[in-house]
C-alpha cells in the first residue's frame with residue numbers, strides 16, 4: 001500500500017538562518033564605486049553652490065584648496081562615468097543583470113502597493129471604520145481599510161523608485177557636467193542659453209540627489225526599524241531566509257514553490 005507523505009513544512013524548505021545572495025560581487029562593487037564617487041561629487045560640488053557658507057569658505061578659501069576641489073570633482077566624475085558604463089554593460093550582457101532590470105521596472109502593482117503602504121502607515125481609514133464612519137463603503141471596498149501591509153517581491157516600489165532616480169539622475173549629471181567641463185565644445189554645439197540650462201539643471205539636480213540620498217535612502221537602509229542600525233547587504237550581499245520571508249514575501253514564496261516542485265515525486269508516465 002502506498003504511504004501518503006506529509007507535505008514538507010515551510011521551515012524545512014527554507015530555514016530562517018539560510019543565507020541567500022541578494023547582491024553579487026559585481027553589484028556590490030558597482031554600488032561602492034557609486035558611494036565613493038557620489039559622496040566626493042557632493043562634497044566638492046555643493047561648496048560652489050553655497051560658497052557663502054562659513055564652513056565652505058574656511059575649507060576652500062585658498063586658491064590651492066579651490067583648485068584641488070575642482071580636480072577632485074572631475075576625478076570623481078570619471079569614476080561615476082566608468083561605473084555607469086560598467087553597469088550598462090552588466091545589465092545588457094549578463095543574464096542576472098537583465099533579470100535584475102526586469103524586476104526593477106515599475107508595474108501597476110507598485111502603484112497599488114504605494115497607496116496601500118501609505119494608507120496602512122497612516123491608519124486613518126481603520127480609525128474611521130472603528131468609529132463607525134463609512135461602514136457601507138468599507139464593506140464593499142475592504143481594500144481601502146488597508147488592514148495589511150502590501151507584500152513585496154524582489155524589489156519594492158521604494159527600491160524601484162530609488163534605482164530609477166539614480167539612473168535618471170546620473171544621466172542628467174553626466175550630460176550636463178560633461179558640457180560644463182568642456183565649455184568650448186558646448187559653445188560650439190549649442191547657443192549660450194543651452195549652456196546656462198546645463199549649469200542650472202546641474203545645480204538643482206545635485207541638491208535633489210543629495211537630499212534624496214540623505215533623507216530617503218539613509219532612512220530605508222539605516223534608520224528603518226526593520227534594518228536598524230544598517231542593512232549589511234551592500235557589504236556582504238547576503239540576506240537570510242527570515243529577512244526574505246518578512247521583507248520580500250512574494251520572492252520567498254516563489255523559492256518555496258520551486259523547492260516544493262523539485263522535491264515532488266515525478267508523476268508516473270503511462271505508455
Ligand code: HEM
Nearest residue numbers: 041042045046048070073077173174177178180181203206
Ligand atoms: C551626481 C553627482 C554630481 C553632483 C552631486 C554634482 C554637483 C555639482 C554642483 C553642486 C556643482 C556646482 C554647480 C553651480 O555652480 O551651479 C557642480 C559643478 C560642476 N560639476 Fe558636478 N556634480 C555631479 C556630477 C558631475 C559629473 C558626472 C561631471 C562631469 C562629467 C561634473 C562636472 C562638473 C563641472 C565641470 C562643474 C563646474 C564647476 C567645477 O569646476 O567644479 N559633475 N557639480
